[in-house]
Amino acid sequence: MAEAAALGAAAEAAESGVVESLEEILARHRKEIAELQNKEINLKKAAAKGSKAEQKAKKKQVEDEISHLLSELKAKHSEELASRGYKKAETKEKGDLDNLVLAIAGVSVASQENLAKVSKSVKRRVKRAQKEAEREQRIEEEQTSIISDRIVENKTLEKKLEPLGLVIREIKPDGHCLYRAVEDQLARGPDHHISPHGYLELRRMVATYMRENASEFLPFFLSESKAEADSGESLPEVFERYCDEVEHTAAWGGQLELEALTHCLKRHIVIFSGSFPEVEMGKEYKTTARGGGSPGPSIILSYHRHAYGLGEHYNSIVPAEIR
Numbered sequence: 001m002a003e004a005a006a007l008g009a010a011a012e013a014a015e016s017g018v019v020e021s022l023e024e025i026l027a028r029h030r031k032e033i034a035e036l037q038n039k040e041i042n043l044k045k046a047a048a049k050g051s052k053a054e055q056k057a058k059k060k061q062v063e064d065e066i067s068h069l070l071s072e073l074k075a076k077h078s079e080e081l082a083s084r085g086y087k088k089a090e091t092k093e094k095g096d097l098d099n100l101v102l103a104i105a106g107v108s109v110a111s112q113e114n115l116a117k118v119s120k121s122v123k124r125r126v127k128r129a130q131k132e133a134e135r136e137q138r139i140e141e142e143q144t145s146i147i148s149d150r151i152v153e154n155k156t157l158e159k160k161l162e163p164l165g166l167v168i169r170e171i172k173p174d175g176h177c178l179y180r181a182v183e184d185q186l187a188r189g190p191d192h193h194i195s196p197h198g199y200l201e202l203r204r205m206v207a208t209y210m211r212e213n214a215s216e217f218l219p220f221f222l223s224e225s226k227a228e229a230d231s232g233e234s235l236p237e238v239f240e241r242y243c244d245e246v247e248h249t250a251a252w253g254g255q256l257e258l259e260a261l262t263h264c265l266k267r268h269i270v271i272f273s274g275s276f277p278e279v280e281m282g283k284e285y286k287t288t289a290r291g292g293g294s295p296g297p298s299i300i301l302s303y304h305r306h307a308y309g310l311g312e313h314y315n316s317i318v319p320a321e322i323r
Contacts, residue, residue: 029077036073040066040150048170052320055167063151149306156274157302161317166272168302169316175250177314178301179203182261184316185299197265206260207247213263214239220256252312265299272317273303 020028040062047058161167171181179199186195197205210217214236221239233241245251262269262282271279287297300317 025080029080032073032077036066036069039069045170052167063155067151150304153274153304153306157272157304160272160274160278161302165320166300166317167320169318171313171315173313175252176200176203178253178257179206181301181314181316182265182299185301186265188318202261202264204247205264206253206257207243209260209264210243210246210256211240213260217256217259220259253314254312261299268298270298270300271303272300273305275303275305279303 043062043065044059047062048055050058157168169184171177171184176199179202182202183195183197183199186197218235218239221242222235246253246257258269258271258281261267262285266282266285268283268286269281271281273279302315302317304313304315
């Protein structure tokens with residue numbers, strides 16, 4: 001287990017007489033949190049097997065276990081930081097930060113009451129440590145909150161999908177996730193079991209459509225601050241460079257790319273999320289009860305704001321019985 005390995009490493013360091021610096025402790029804390037995040041991913045993948053009821057029970061067990069491990073890890077981190085001068089107060093967050101600053105600066109917390117009497121050099125050292133302490137505390141808080149934020153978001157999303165008989169189909173978490181999720185949806189059409197468009201081809205289609213319809217995208221391009229005002233390039237040049245990145249790199253896709261996809265494929269797209277209400281795009285392509293004029297059923301995706309420590313992510317949404 002990651003936490004056991006971390007404890008073992010700390011114990012070995014103590015036995016060998018090697019004392020970790022505060023920076024090394026904080027770096028190890030970040031590593032331990034990342035390991036716990038990876039453990040959660042692997043457990044959830046293993047739980048995505050069996051009947052719907054079995055998957056639900058396994059997922060609940062995973063969430064409970066991760067929540068318990070996270071609490072233990074946070075307690076261990078607080079104890080270790082306290083040993084270096086950082087004390088976890090329940091009602092005085094500023095005091096916590098002040099203690100961490102002193103610890104980084106090498107000043108004993110016990111002498112905090114006499115800080116006014118210490119030398120000017122110590123005061124300068126404390127001041128230099130202020131920014132570093134704030135940064136380290138922010139990293140700690142952000143990393144320890146990622147797992148709990150993801151659990152809350154996923155539970156909210158599952159509550160939306162369950163009454164509809166839908167579940168999440170996990171897509172590889174990388175910069176291609178939007179296009180991979182759409183590729184997975186296309187492979188689930190009534191006429192084929194393999195997508196007619198791979199994710200790289202979808203990228204080319206999106207880039208081509210955006211270039212050919214630049215006037216439709218430039219206002220949104222500007223509003224999303226994708227244009228670099230001081231780059232020295234004209235707006236069309238910046239937009240062309242952006243389209244090149246869409247086509248040739250693993251740049252993450254968002255609203256602009258979804259807008260292009262719905263028109264390229266002439267398909268209605270629905271995005272579910274645990275962070276905001278459902279979003280529909282391309283309603284003009286929505287299939288009616290009698291078939292309509294759309295070439296296929298709706299593409300259904302999920303958007304995750306707190307996914308895998310990487311930030312935003314897209315998955316494919318499928319009926320529970322064919323997961």
